[in-house]
Amino acid sequence: MTPTNTSVSHKVLLVDDDEAVRDMMTATLERKGFCVVPAASVTEALKLVTSETFDVLITDLHMPNPSDGFAVITAMRHSQPDALTLLVSGYPDVKSAMDTILLQADDIIVKPFEAGKLAELVREKLLTRKPAALTPKERVAEILQRSTSGIVAEWLVRVKKNKELNHVSLTDKERTGYLPKLIEDLIVRLREPNTPGAETDSVRSSAAEEHGKLRRFQGYTAGMLVHDSRILQVTLFGTLQSNLSALDFSLLLPDVMTIADEVDSQLTQTMDSYINAVQTPAAA
Numbered sequence: 001m002t003p004t005n006t007s008v009s010h011k012v013l014l015v016d017d018d019e020a021v022r023d024m025m026t027a028t029l030e031r032k033g034f035c036v037v038p039a040a041s042v043t044e045a046l047k048l049v050t051s052e053t054f055d056v057l058i059t060d061l062h063m064p065n066p067s068d069g070f071a072v073i074t075a076m077r078h079s080q081p082d083a084l085t086l087l088v089s090g091y092p093d094v095k096s097a098m099d100t101i102l103l104q105a106d107d108i109i110v111k112p113f114e115a116g117k118l119a120e121l122v123r124e125k126l127l128t129r130k131p132a133a134l135t136p137k138e139r140v141a142e143i144l145q146r147s148t149s150g151i152v153a154e155w156l157v158r159v160k161k162n163k164e165l166n167h168v169s170l171t172d173k174e175r176t177g178y179l180p181k182l183i184e185d186l187i188v189r190l191r192e193p194n195t196p197g198a199e200t201d202s203v204r205s206s207a208a209e210e211h212g213k214l215r216r217f218q219g220y221t222a223g224m225l226v227h228d229s230r231i232l233q234v235t236l237f238g239t240l241q242s243n244l245s246a247l248d249f250s251l252l253l254p255d256v257m258t259i260a261d262e263v264d265s266q267l268t269q270t271m272d273s274y275i276n277a278v279q280t281p282a283a284a
Helices: 019-031 042-051 068-079 091-102 115-128 140-146 148-160 172-176 179-190 206-218 222-241 249-279
Strands: 011-015 035-039 056-060 084-090 107-111
Touching (some): 019 035, 019 115, 084 115, 140 148, 140 249, 179 206
Parallel strands (some): 011 056
16 A cells, blocks of 8 residues: 655654554554554653654553553653643543543544544644643642642541541541641641752651640540541542642652651651650640
């Protein structure tokens, strides 16, 4: 078959862990004049995204785990926002794939599809796609600051579903206790100057100490304190997941490491205070 060249040879990153599908799609696009760089895994694709420039990304959703394609879409959007991004998904996956649209994927190609029409679809999308809107990027501290009330509310929902924590009957106000102040202390640490690769020290948190005393007199066990802290960390990371399009990815890793370290430090201080409260009852 004689190749049909495009006026400009657009460079396509094609990601699919099925070799037969990948070869078929590569051949189809190349016959139409596209320059195709195939990748067989998410890891391989992410390396290419950071080392080469592409006009188009076409990625499968499951490779092999559900929603693996989300990672590639997100990386491309943040690294190369002007690239056209297309997600390939089977019909049963379309509902979950819509989440990717919220992460700024341009469209979904639903399986099964005619291979011969793939190049036409890509060319049409390239011609009609509007320039990507620039989304202001935020540090983790800013996202957590504006989301604090939502974090507390989500944490409370998760805690109420935990059978062990519900052994202690408390009002919502009593249960959240010092949580808003713990989040505030975390945000303060996140805003401290951070040199990539350098460790930052946790600081003394009076809120963590008071939290330990409060939980002791509310009847919590040490294990319940750990559950409290674990749920907070899960909720914090869930908040970041919900704000992927706004995140400044260049500083995400050190900020995530700081969150994990600070939550752990607060738990340690809470535990120490909890134990001291057992040994030294509060004065009347």
